[in-house]
Amino acid sequence: MIGSLPPRYRISVDPVRCMECGRCIENCAYGVFSRDGDRIFVNSRNCTACHRCIACCPRDAISLEEHPCDYRSHPLWTREAREAIYNQARTGKIILAGMGNALDYPAIFDRLVLDACQVTNPSLDPLREPIEVTTHLGKKPASLDLRRREGGDVELRTRLTPNLRIETPIMIGHMSYGAISLNAHLSMARAAKETGTFMGTGEGGLHAALHPYQDQMIVQVASGRFGVNIDYLERGAAIEIKIGQGAKPGIGGHLPGEKVCADISRTRMIPEGSDAISPAPHHDIYSIEDLAQLVRGLKEATEWKKPVFVKIAAVHNVAAIAAGIARSPADAVVIDGFRGGTGAAPMVFRDHVGIPIEAAVASVDKKLRDQGIRNELSVIASGGIRGSADLAKAIALGADAVYIGTAALVAMGCRVCGNCYRGLCPWGIATQRPDLVARLNPDEASNQVANLIRAWTLELSELLGAAGINSIESLRGNRDRLRGYMLDEGLMQVLDVRGVGA
Amino acid sequence: MEGNFLPIVFILSGITPIRAFPDCLEAEGGGSTVMTMCGIIGVMDKSRRTMDGSGIRQALSMMNERGSGEGAGYAAYGIYPDYRDCYALHVFFDDVHENKPLLDSALAQWGTIEHDEAIPTCDRPGLRAVHTPWRYFFKPDPSLAAPEDEIVSALVMQVNAARRGALIFSSGKDLGVFKAGGWPEDVADFYRIEDYEGYIWLAHNRYPTNTPGWWGGAHPFNLLDWSVVHNGEITSYGTNRRYIESFGYTCTMFTDTEVIAYLIDLMVRRHGLDIDLAVRALAPPFWEEIGRMPAAEREWNSALRLAYASAMMNGPFAIVAANRDMMIGFTDRGKLRPMVVGECDDRLYISSEEAAIRAMEPRVESIRMPAAGEPVIGRVIA
Structure with missing residues (x-):
């Protein structure tokens, strides 16, 4: 037997704060809350940490704890690894999941820092000066055939592909x-x-x-x-x-x-x-x-x-x-x-x-x-x-x-x-x-x-x-305005950025 | 017709003016409040009457407050009439004996060296000669299938990227760049520029922050017929460099200004744009302004921004550039660096400082400060 796994979340309702309005019961789509006489009964196992109850509670009576009871810690045999196995041992199926990648890969964005001007060039103040963020998506010609008509008018002979302007x-x-x-x-x-x-x-x-x-x-x-x-x-x-x-x-x-x-x-x-x-x-x-x-x-x-x-x-x-x-x-x-x-x-x-x-x-x-x-x-x-x-x-x-x-x-x-x-x-x-x-x-x-x-x-x-x-x-593509912080040499080469201080 | 981006084409130019100078221009965005870094000046004689280098030396030294004594340079057009059909290649050798044979053999592969010699120099106490300046008068092999300009620009890119102790810093016909680390007067005297007679002169007084001491980092920058002096810092350099390198150019000078020379070369020589359109691509009107233009004008201005989005230059700059037929000046579209224009008889002056112009030509008339992004284009007659 595999038995029950430790609950992922524990919901508790502070009886002093709770006024039994029942909004949590109405709002929870997963059936965590039910009325038990004159108190709220909680089934934490159904909780997904969607926070709907917390957002709706007028008295801040609900608190949520993640992993209230955990497995023996192990760096390799994580909770996720073990639970995936229990799950698949039971079902023999592919495990479905929502939202994005949940593994602890480092976010490269968080190891890149942006640049700012000091002294040698002035920074611009968007409140005083125009800063353009308008963008055009689509094919653009590599060069243009622009002719000067008599009288000085410019004539565009290149036909442009329609672009999406955002x-x-x-x-x-x-x-x-x-x-x-x-x-x-x-x-x-x-x-x-x-x-x-x-x-x-x-x-x-x-x-x-x-x-x-x-x-x-x-x-x-x-x-x-x-x-x-x-x-x-x-x-x-x-x-x-x-x-x-x-x-x-x-x-x-x-x-x-x-x-x-x-x-x-x-x-x-x-x-x-x-x-x-x-x-x-x-x-x-x-x-x-x-x-x-x-x-x-x-x-x-x-x-x-x-x-x-x-x-x-x-x-x-x-x-x-x-x-x-x-x-x-x-x-x-x-x-x-x-x-x-x-x-x-x-x-x-x-x-x-x-x-x-x-x-x-x-x-x-x-x-x-x-x-x-x-x-x-x-x-x-x-x-x-x-x-x-x-x-x-x-x-x-x-x-x-x-x-x-x-x-x-x-x-x-x-x-x-x-x-x-x-x-x-x-x-x-x-x-x-x-x-x-x-x-x-x-x-x-x-x-x-x-x-x-x-x-x-x-x-x-x-x-x-x-x-x-x-x-x-x-x-766009101005990698010179980025620096890598604690990124390895190989990755910096791929990103074509230099390290901080370089 | 009050838009900021209409080019001023001088009456002294050979073509119909799109717009002459108004009688006066407000000093808005003018020179006094922006920060100091580098002084530039250019002078052109529309009837190709030549001037020796002493005047521009004097003018440039008026802007020593904009420099730091670590770099200065001059470009002069019309100085090699005896070799006007040859590409004049100015080269810095780290070690003549070691590096020159390599370059000689490379040049021999691509064409004929009509003549070569050390550029005459005169030791100056304030200037430590870290390179030996040399010049070649070179003709590409006519049997090579490519156009001459293509061969020479490819040659320049290859030699400079190889970094074998030879740097070609000037490659046009009948023109030459003279630059080094030092104060303008020392650099001028080192090269004895008063011995040269040119009808266009550009000069630059450098306050380096990026590659101090390195002669290759001094201005002017040149490729083929175009030379550029620049005061500013290009915040879009990373974008511009990657863009221009995708067309086969190689940036080797460790400084942002060289991309300007290559961008102009790309747009004008290779893509066939008129210079005022190229300048407009480098410092384009804001979208809001384009939106207010009549339909046809809006269409080609939009196209220019779309096609050359990565060529557009950002950050504070004032630039003076020249080729054998014209001299142009333009600033960034916010005019974060000063640019002053003056005229006297056949001569057009563009500089960071009025004082520099006046040092060269006390009689100068109509000193003006063009609006942000508004190019000044002067062409020689015939």
Whole structure:
């Protein structure tokens, strides 16, 4: 027998503070609380640390402790290692997990420091001087044919590929309707509109409620092709082909049938209650030339008016793959690092497959430059961008812009409990249960997400100003403004940064 | 037409002026309040009447407060009429006996050395000669398939990247750069620049923070026909360098200014842009301003920003650059470094300080301070 494992969390209710209002009972979707006569009964085993009860308790009566009773400590046989074995010994199955990589890899971002001006050049004050963060995503010509007409007017003879103009280099990444709720989608779409940026639909199609925001939407074409038809493609401001995802490189996706309600069935164009399975590869893309064909096909279908992005997971060979993508008509490559979040992924993939976004962006930017094709492709970094510092560092390493996913969810209340795949999100985000979805108020949540984007944009402007840079393109790939702190020589070479003090 | 970025094209230029100087320009963003680091000056005679180096020496020494005695240099156009068809390669040898044979054989592979000699110098007490300056008059082999300029620029990149004790710091026709570590007067006297007659002169008084003492780090920087002097610090250097290196240039001078020479070479020679458009790409209008332009103008200005985003230079700078036909001056789009322009008869002056211009030409008229990012372009006639 294996028996009960030590509970992960212990919830306690302070009887002195508790006024038995029952808000915790109402709010907990996992059944931790119940009424037991005139007191609250707690079943800590059901707790996911989603903090909904704590956030709703008017008396601060609830406290939560992680690992109240632990195993004998052992550096190799960690709690996680042991519990995975108990779990699999019982079930014989693949372990599913939510959110991003949970292993204790060092975050490279935290070992890079940014630069600021002192004396030899003046830092700029964004309150007094313009600092430009407007970014254009898409192919750009390597050179221009500009002729001077008689009379001095300049004539542009080069035809430019349409670019996506974003007012800030922060976009909201692809999280599908299905994985998250319609209210979550609505909130983010409104925030994108308010802040002059874009959001991805994910592979869930575009719900009719989002049509008013279609000019801010990047529609996704993934291996399941759910929700894809010409109407969908034409509504988006850009199209993204999803090859892979940082949380689970090399595998597809699976939306369980129980989540496929009437609305989702309509949006994804699949029968109600049926599992939505996205295969690991696109079955019409078995090579780089097949990808180029699909890019061309999508461009053709939309009359070459829309930028097409290709999203790949950051894997070992990411730079060469990006160079291949640059040779197609694609406009941008999205690189999703191994810290990228997910509603559900096999834990072994989430924690062990792929490489960090910092190294991936640096090597992609370098490879494209070495081949003289950097203007052919914009680079969008995603996967684990936690704040404006990560954003600035990603751009200095070579990214044009970033996608945020988890950060946008957190702005709506998500506590990163990692139980998205259970569909019971008490915050109304990763759930389709109408009563839970109703908890997320799009008026409020859209404001929170917009605030987050604005705040990061302000901080980015300050960082640029301090570095004496008044336009974001002068930070892009500017590794000279980064220094590695406690990074090894090999990694610094990949990142093309010098160490602190050098 | 009050935009900040319309280039001023001098009436003394051969082409129709897009905009002449207004009678007066406000001193906004002018020279007095910005911090001091490096003094620059350029002078051009539009009718190619030559001046010897004594005037510019005098002018540059007026800005000694902007220097630290660790670097100065001069570039002069029209000084080698006897070899006007040859590329004049100025070289620093660490050790002539050891390094010269290597360079000789490299040059012989690529073409013919018409003549070579030590650049005449005169020992100065205040200047320690750490290199031996040499000059070659070189003709690329016409049987090589590539254009002459391509051959010479590739040669310069290769020799300088190899770091075998030879650094080619000047490679144009009928022009030469003279630079060293020291005060402007010492450097001028060391090279006896009063013995040279040029119709365009650029000069630079250096306050180095990056590579003090190293002669290669002194200005002007030159590649083929273009020479550059620069006061400032390019905060976008990391971006600019990686961009320019993706076109086959190699940055070897350990200082930010060399990328300017290469960027101008890329845009003007290789991409065929007019110089005012190249300058506009380096210090472009803000998006907000582009948004207010009429449609056609907006379109090409946007295109310029998109295509040359990584060429755009950030940080405080004032730059004077020249080739055989023109001299240009421009600042960063916030004008964080001073730039003053003066005219006198056929001569155009661009400098960090009015005093420097006046030292060279007491009769100077119409001293002006162009607005931020507004280029000043003077062309020689014929």
